[in-house]
Amino acid sequence: xxxxxxxxxxxxxxxxxxxxxxxxxxxxxxxxxxxxxxxxxxxxxxxxxxxxxxxxxxxxxxxxxxxxxxxxxxxxxxxxxxxxxxxxxxxxxxxxxxxxxxxxxxxxxxxxxxxxxxxxxxxxxxxxxxxxxxxxxxxxxxxxxxxxxxxxxxxxxxxxxxxxxxxxxxxxxxxxxxxxxxxxxxxxxxxxxxxxxxxxxxxxxxxxxxxxxxxxxxxxxxxxxxxxxxxxxxxxxxxxxxxxxxxxxxxxxxxxxxxxxxxxxxxxxxxxxxxxxxxxxxxxxxxxxxxxxxxxxxxxxxxxxxxxxxxxxxxxxxxxxxxxxxxxxxxxxxxxxxxxxxxxxxxxxxxxxxxxxxxxxxxxxx
DNA sequence: CACCCGTGGTG
DNA sequence: TCACCAAGGGT
Numbered sequence: 001x002x003x004x005x006x007x008x009x010x011x012x013x014x015x016x017x018x019x020x021x022x023x024x025x026x027x028x029x030x031x032x033x034x035x036x037x038x039x040x041x042x043x044x045x046x047x048x049x050x051x052x053x054x055x056x057x058x059x060x061x062x063x064x065x066x067x068x069x070x071x072x073x074x075x076x077x078x079x080x081x082x083x084x085x086x087x088x089x090x091x092x093x094x095x096x097x098x099x100x101x102x103x104x105x106x107x108x109x110x111x112x113x114x115x116x117x118x119x120x121x122x123x124x125x126x127x128x129x130x131x132x133x134x135x136x137x138x139x140x141x142x143x144x145x146x147x148x149x150x151x152x153x154x155x156x157x158x159x160x161x162x163x164x165x166x167x168x169x170x171x172x173x174x175x176x177x178x179x180x181x182x183x184x185x186x187x188x189x190x191x192x193x194x195x196x197x198x199x200x201x202x203x204x205x206x207x208x209x210x211x212x213x214x215x216x217x218x219x220x221x222x223x224x225x226x227x228x229x230x231x232x233x234x235x236x237x238x239x240x241x242x243x244x245x246x247x248x249x250x251x252x253x254x255x256x257x258x259x260x261x262x263x264x265x266x267x268x269x270x271x272x273x274x275x276x277x278x279x280x281x282x283x284x285x286x287x288x289x290x291x292x293x294x295x296x297x298x299x300x301x302x303x304x305x306x307x308x309x310x311x312x313x314x315x316x317x318x319x320x321x322x323x324x325x326x327x328x329x330x331x332x333x334x335x336x337x338x339x340x341x342x343x344x345x346x347x348x349x350x351x352x353x354x355x356x357x358x359x360x361x362x363x364x365x366x
Numbered sequence: 367c368a369c370c371c372g373t374g375g376t377g
Numbered sequence: 378t379c380a381c382c383a384a385g386g387g388t
Binding site for chain 1: 369371377
C-alpha cells in the first residue's frame with residue numbers, strides 16, 4: 001500500500017463507516033435464496049454461480065441446483081451429465097466441473113466439511129482469492145477480504161483510488177484496504193454489505209449517492225468525482241469466426257449429436273456437428289459442410305439449402321453460424337451419438353445449439 | 367501478465 | 378447498434 005493511501009486510512013473513521021454500512025445492510029439487504037442460512041455448501045454454490053453472473057440470472061439456477069444436489073455428498077456422488085445439465089445456460093461451464101471436483105475432494109479429504117482455513121480452502125479447484133474470502137467470511141464469520149468488482153468500485157470511490165481495476169495487481173491494493181476496514185465483529189455482514197452497496201447504490205454508472213448510507217465517508221462524493229471512478233481499461237473486442245452447422249437426422253427423426261472435448265471452450269457439452277469455415281477455398285459453406293461430415297463422421301448426407309443463421313457471442317470470440325438440415329443415408333461413425341427427440345433434453349447444450357435445434361423444428365413445421 | 371472461458375441485460 | 382456490464386478462476 002502506498003503512503004498516500006495509508007494517510008487516507010489514518011484519517012478515516014473506520015468504526016463509523018462499519019456501523020453505517022452494516023446497519024444499512026441489515027435493514028435493506030435483499031431476500032435471496034442463498035441467504036436463508038449459512039450452510040457453507042450453499043454459500044459456496046452461490047458464490048461460484050455468481051461469478052461474472054447477475055443475481056437475477058442465478059436465482060432460478062441456484063434453487064433448482066440445491067433441490068437436485070442438496071448436500072456436498074449429493075453433488076459429489078452425482079452423475080456428471082446431470083450436473084452439467086443443471087448448469088446448462090449459465091455459462092463458464094468449467095465452474096461446475098471444478099465445483100464437483102472440489103466437492104469430491106471435500107468429501108474424501110475433509111470428511112464432507114468445507115475447510116475453514118485460508119490455506120486449505122484455496123487448494124480447492126475453482127476457489128480463487130475472492131471465493132475463498134467470501135466463503136470464510138459469510139459461512140464462518142472469519143475476517144478475510146472478499147474483493148470482487150463491486151468492492152473495488154465502492155472502495156475506489158470511498159477512498160479515491162485511481163488505480164486501474166482491470167489490472168490483476170490492483171486487487172492486492174483493495175485486499176490490503178479491506179483488511180484494514182473489515183469489521184471484526186461481523187465480517188460476514190461487512191463483506192456482503194460492500195457488495196450489496198455496489199449492486200444497489202454505488203452502481204457502475206450514475207450511482208445513487210443521495211441514497212448512500214456511507215456518502216459522508218466518501219471522498220469521491222466529497223470531491224464530486226464519483227462518476228470518474230473506478231478507472232477501468234478497455235477489453236479487447238471478440239474476434240468473429242464463420243461457422244457452419246448441420247442438424248443431422250435420419251429418416252426416423254433421430255438426431256446425431258457430438259460431445260465436445262473435456263477441455264477448452266464449452267467443454268463436455270453436446271452440439272450439432274459444426275466446424276469453422278475456411279475462407280480460402282472456392283467452395284460454398286454448404287459444400288464444405290458436406291465434406292466435413294463425410295471426413296469427420298463418415299456421414300453420407302442430403303443437405304438442405306441454408307435454413308437460418310445463429311450468432312453466438314462469447315467473451316473473446318463470436319460464432320456466426322450458418323445452419324443446414326442434413327438427412328443421413330448411412331450409419332455415421334462412433335464420434336456421433338444417435339438420440340431420439342425425447343431423449344435430447346437429457347443432454348446439456350450451449351444456448352447457440354438450442355437455437356440451432358429450434359431452426360430445425362421450425363423447418364419441420366413447414 | 368495476457369488470454370481463455372458464456373450468457374443475457376442495458377443505456 | 379454496440380460497448381459494457383455481473384459476487385472470477387485457470388493457465
